[in-house]
Amino acid sequence: MLPYAIIGAGPMGLCTARRLSQYQLPWIGFELNSGVGGLWDIDNPHSTMYSSAHLISSKTMTEFRDFPMDDSVPPYPSHRQMKLYFQAYAEHFNVSSGFNFNTRVIKVERDGDHWQIDTECNGRQHRHAVAGVLLASGTLHAPKHLDLPGHFSGEQWHSADYRDPALFDNKRVLIIGCGNSGCDIAVDAVHRARSVDLSVRRGYYFLPKFVAGRPIDTLGGKVRLPNRLKQWIDGGIIRALIGKPSDYGLPDPDYRLYESHPVVNSQFLHHIGHGDIQPRADLRSVDGHTVTFSDGTQADYDLILQATGYRLSYPYIDARELNWQGAAPDLFLNVFNPDNPNLFVMGMIEAAGLGWQGRDEQAHLVALYLHQRARDTASARQFEREIRAHPNSDCRGGMNYLGVDRMAYYVHKATYLKTLKKHQRRLQRDLETPLRSIVHTAEEVA
DSSP states (O other): OOOEEEEOOSHHHHHHHHHHHHTTOOEEEEOSSSSSOGGGOTTSTTOOOOTTOBOSSOHHHHSBTTBOOOTTSOSSOBHHHHHHHHHHHHHHTTOGGGEEOSOEEEEEEEETTEEEEEEEETTEEEEEEESEEEEOSOSSSEEOOOOOSEEEOSEEEEGGGOOOGGGGTTOEEEEEOOSHHHHHHHHHHHTTOSEEEEEOSSOOOEEOSEETTEEGGGSSOSSOOOHHHHHHHHHHHHHHHHOOGGGGTOOOOSSOTTSSOOEEOSSHHHHHHTTSSEEEOOEEEEEETEEEETTSOEEEOSEEEEOOOEEOOOTTBOGGGGTEETTEEOOBTTTBOSSOTTEEEOSOOBOTTOHHHHHHHHHHHHHHHHHHHHTTOHHHHHHHHHHHHOSSOOOSTTOOOOSSGGGGGBOOHHHHHHHHHHHHHHHHTTOSSOHHHHHHHHHHHO
């Protein structure tokens, strides 16, 4: 039996490998870096980490349920602690040995019912025949660059290339973009730059990391509220705690809470309130070192850093194979391709609070399906019919997410997990070996 190929040894690739192993499915992995961890390894030349980066969700809402982080790890771990965590995960589940490291995937293409993968390692190229391909190379590594309206004479950077705040020493800095990375980097720059301005074109919701001494994402949740009621209650609590963005000179969002990714940062608004960060409007024009904003104000800068996010990129495969529509592939449950039953996009998903456990549930469903499909069970055939009949699965839970690129693959956590569990239960009905026994065996082997 040909193996399945896993592209990427970041957290999504690792849990995918673990789940394939759990169901005794052969696999081979390819990783560009020299070890596991993906972008969380700042020493990986393809990482987009910066020295001060921490999780924006708490460890208890992010960790794998069956591999919790150590008690010594703080509520919001640093990238260094996350790298160690994923290395420990790979060792615990014995998956590192299945990956070919320092290996670039050059091309993935169909060959009848199977696939061919061309790779390059140490200057030598190799071709691999595989039964199917699971793309786990991540969603946050291809930066989106803004075309400046004019010519800028100073330094230009993207947050993907930023590592250390020494970059800002004694410079007049403009950061474009008010997402989580932009706000983190603005706080870094405050302590080194001559001045820090931040240009924002739309409104954001800002959440503190802690409330009453606890991570904000661990509060509530015991009783599931209707979406609109939760948005109204949580929005009211946030306004009571920190006020409205317009109180700080920032635009107020014209959408409800959770309809776009909120900014989780306890220091950004503090520094605006102290005059350390100056909010600016959208850019109108650039001439030399002078930037003119849409409200008519002007300022001079030595450095512009774009925190303008990332775009999905799978450069080694023809986009048509992925059923690409607009900003993202259009797939059943963001994973399954109705036209390519042996091609899976792993981890192309965002949701508030989903964490790595939610992504592991996704990997579990894929592995379970492949196991059942190999046995030609009735449950696998039924699942295949659903993939073909409903390629545009909607797991948004009635949420009206913003029409921006990053939200193209956003889902509602509870709705998505409920759907995954439903399909898992159906596929488990005709398992030869009870699921609990399979999991126990896999953990004993690890």
